[in-house]
Amino acid sequence: MSEPSVLELGPRDLLVVAGLPGAGKTTMLRHAAAGLSVLDSDQVRERLGAVVPAAVPYRWYRPLVHAWHRLRIVGRALGEDGPIVVHEPSTRASTRALLALVGVVSGRSVRLLFLDVPAEIALAGQRSRGRVVRARSFARHVRRVGKWREELLAGEVPVGWRSVRVVDRVGAGRMRLVAKVSRWESVP
Known part of the structure; x- marks a missing residue:
């Protein structure tokens, strides 16, 4: 097996791990x-799922899950020290703009780690985890990621973001995220 690829995160970094649903973000993290x-x-989904009656389909409370997830991002970015890693497909331009705004407001550098996985492999990833995004919703994710993916592969960094790193599934499997330790924090 080859050496891991290390991505060092500074104390005020907000790293967004993005890609199609099923790309392998959760597995990598x-x-x-x-x-x-x-x-x-998924952390929010599990918490709500524990209190929402089983007869209530997820699609009915999905908007609440996503709103709560975004509020958690803002709250942690403003109120927590150290780097923060966010699992978010980010296929919507509005979501990416919101994350850039969170970075500005919180004084964090927003960085992107994009898992570049073809749609058919991401769909297989969904099937293997036993939770498939509805076909229309997945098609929207695929359509929205198209132009953005091309920009990322061309090395373009979105406005408001500090850096972009694109990896495939193999690269994601070798990835290690570490908090950068300053020489002042180390103990002799």
Whole structure:
């Protein structure tokens, strides 16, 4: 196996791990982000799912999950020290603009780690986890990511963002996210 690819996060970094649903963001973060603060909408979904009656379909409370997830991002960005990692597909331009705004308001550098995975592989990833995004919703994600993906592959950094890194699934499997330790924080 090849060496891990390390991405160092500064104390005021907000790293957004983006890509199509099923691209492997959750799997990558489970292995790559040990010890870091990770915000994932699935955390909210699980909390709400524990109190919402089983007869209520997820699609009915999905907007609440996404709103709560975004509020958590803003709250942590404003009120927490250290780097923050956000799991967010970010296929909508409005979501990316909101994240850039959060960076400005909180004084954080917003960075992007984009998992570049073809739609058919992302769909297979959804099937393997046992939770498939509705076909129309997934098609919207694929359509929205098209032009943005081309810009990212061309090395363009979105307005308001500090950096972009694009990895495929193999690269995501080798990724390690670490908090940068200053020489003042280290103990002799």
